[in-house]
Amino acid sequence: MATVFTKIIEGEIPSYKILEDENFIAFLDINPNAKGHTLCVPKEEVDKLFDLGEHMYLQLMQFSRRVAKALEKAVECKRIGMSVVGLEVPHVHVHLIPINEMKDMTFQHKITMTEEEFTDLAATIKQYLQG
Ligand code: AMP
Numbered sequence: 001m002a003t004v005f006t007k008i009i010e011g012e013i014p015s016y017k018i019l020e021d022e023n024f025i026a027f028l029d030i031n032p033n034a035k036g037h038t039l040c041v042p043k044e045e046v047d048k049l050f051d052l053g054e055h056m057y058l059q060l061m062q063f064s065r066r067v068a069k070a071l072e073k074a075v076e077c078k079r080i081g082m083s084v085v086g087l088e089v090p091h092v093h094v095h096l097i098p099i100n101e102m103k104d105m106t107f108q109h110k111i112t113m114t115e116e117e118f119t120d121l122a123a124t125i126k127q128y129l130q131g
Helices: 004-009 054-074 115-127
Strands: 017-020 024-028 038-042 079-083 094-099
Touching: 004 024, 004 038, 017 054, 017 115, 024 054, 024 115, 038 054, 054 079, 054 094, 054 115
Parallel strands: none
Antiparallel strands: 017 024, 024 038, 038 094, 079 094
């Protein structure tokens, strides 16, 4: 069965999209640890990060870096934290999280955002993408 992220990639369910190219997509996490929490996902439906081919793995890091640079400019934070978990959705994804303190990386503290806030934030982040 297709993962929820494949459904997003195929446009079957909506997302707050930040960036998409031939092989990857980035969108806002729907249950964010912090404002700007973004997921970078390869379109290829692979469960575990280190099962990606080496080329795809390196490309995912390159794609994630581009998104992280935009996030850092768009959202006030000390830095961008990066995490790969995958216990909930078995489809590789890099969590990029604008962080100010360690608890922002724990996935135990969540923030709530309105639909309008998600939409506005995605638009703001997009403005800072380069290249
Ligand atoms: P994990 O698989 O443990 O790395 O976590 C999966 C992440 O995907 C969680 O942070 C969820 O909030 C996020 N997530 C699940 N469904 C969606 C969705 N439809 N849109 C955006 N984010 C999602």
